[in-house]
Amino acid sequence: MAQDKILVIGSAGQLGTELVVALKNVYGEANVVSADVREPAQVRKEELGHFEKLDVLNVPRLAEVIEKYKITQIYHLAAMLSATGEKHPKHAWHLNVQGLLNVLDLAVEKKLHKIYFPSTIAVFGPTTPKINTPQFCSMEPTTVYGISKQAGEGWCNYYFRKYGVDVRSLRYPGLIGYKSMPGGGTTDYAVDIYHKALYAKQYECFLAENTYLPMMYMDDAIRGTLELMHADSHKITIRTSYNISAMSFSPKEIAQSIQKHIPEFTISYKPDFRQAIAESWPQSIDDSSARNDWGWKPEYDLDKMTEVMLKNIKIGLE
Ligand code: AKB
Numbered sequence: 001m002a003q004d005k006i007l008v009i010g011s012a013g014q015l016g017t018e019l020v021v022a023l024k025n026v027y028g029e030a031n032v033v034s035a036d037v038r039e040p041a042q043v044r045k046e047e048l049g050h051f052e053k054l055d056v057l058n059v060p061r062l063a064e065v066i067e068k069y070k071i072t073q074i075y076h077l078a079a080m081l082s083a084t085g086e087k088h089p090k091h092a093w094h095l096n097v098q099g100l101l102n103v104l105d106l107a108v109e110k111k112l113h114k115i116y117f118p119s120t121i122a123v124f125g126p127t128t129p130k131i132n133t134p135q136f137c138s139m140e141p142t143t144v145y146g147i148s149k150q151a152g153e154g155w156c157n158y159y160f161r162k163y164g165v166d167v168r169s170l171r172y173p174g175l176i177g178y179k180s181m182p183g184g185g186t187t188d189y190a191v192d193i194y195h196k197a198l199y200a201k202q203y204e205c206f207l208a209e210n211t212y213l214p215m216m217y218m219d220d221a222i223r224g225t226l227e228l229m230h231a232d233s234h235k236i237t238i239r240t241s242y243n244i245s246a247m248s249f250s251p252k253e254i255a256q257s258i259q260k261h262i263p264e265f266t267i268s269y270k271p272d273f274r275q276a277i278a279e280s281w282p283q284s285i286d287d288s289s290a291r292n293d294w295g296w297k298p299e300y301d302l303d304k305m306t307e308v309m310l311k312n313i314k315i316g317l318e
Pocket of ligand 1: 081082083119120121122145172173174175184185186187188
């Protein structure tokens with residue numbers, strides 16, 4: 001088969017920033033095209049290589065970029081997350097669902113080889129079992145983000161069954177990395193806290209101290225994504241989206257993990273509207289389908305992640 005050409009839509013986001021680098025290592029610099037609705041800063045633009053300013057809602061422009069680079073695979077990451085989605089519900093729905101449909105339709109038309117669609121633990125809701133949430137269970141999401149991602153999962157499954165589009169997906173927990181900041185999510189505190197711990201020695205958390213959520217270190221998320229995308233097609237038994245898990249912790253526990261390195265660090269709590277969102281989500285996830293089907297296994301726990309996060313953010317501050 002000819003060399004795959006990859007398009008990453010939403011490349012400037014938290015996941016996109018790191019995924020582009022990983023994809024370039026696998027496919028080569030020349031074969032990965034970054035696209036985002038935002039122009040990157042000049043310095044990043046040079047690092048980015050091929051970059052296209054692109055709004056996924058603009059179908060002719062999306063088709064033009066696919067043609068221009070002879071794209072064969074799309075990682076479609078552009079979406080509005082849980083907290084921002086509550087402020088702009090209709091726009092979040094439109095971007096998250098219509099954006100995906102545009103990608104899926106062009107995948108059929110242009111006979112693309114593979115599509116990646118990130119889903120989330122936000123597809124679950126208050127009627128979902130909270131501990132070890134199973135792959136298949138009651139799903140009644142309460143956020144627009146969750147509703148739109150659940151619909152997106154359904155569309156992925158539909159395009160796979162009806163048109164044979166090889167679309168694959170993971171339900172990410174909160175993602176934590178030091179290379180980029182998340183934007184507009186409920187799990188964002190778990191990135192912010194490391195930065196504040198280092199330069200302010202204190203953090204005011206927008207979630208209550210005992211709010212447990214599933215989380216994952218970015219390197220695990222990137223590796224899991226590529227493992228799923230590289231797995232033999234016959235191993236992929238789930239075409240909605242796979243549960244995937246690494247660790248679960250509360251704000252109090254991440255603070256304690258940080259205090260092992262910065263004893264003077266203090267945390268205070270001022271829960272806001274994101275508390276209700278967090279309380280509607282699972283506390284831990286059963287990812288046995290991902291483990292059994294394509295061999296998923298996380299490598300980072302809370303303390304290992306804390307060590308790497310603090311070390312690298314500190315280097316950036318020096
Ligand atoms: C969010 O908090 O909205 C996201 C997610 C869990 O999908 N990080």
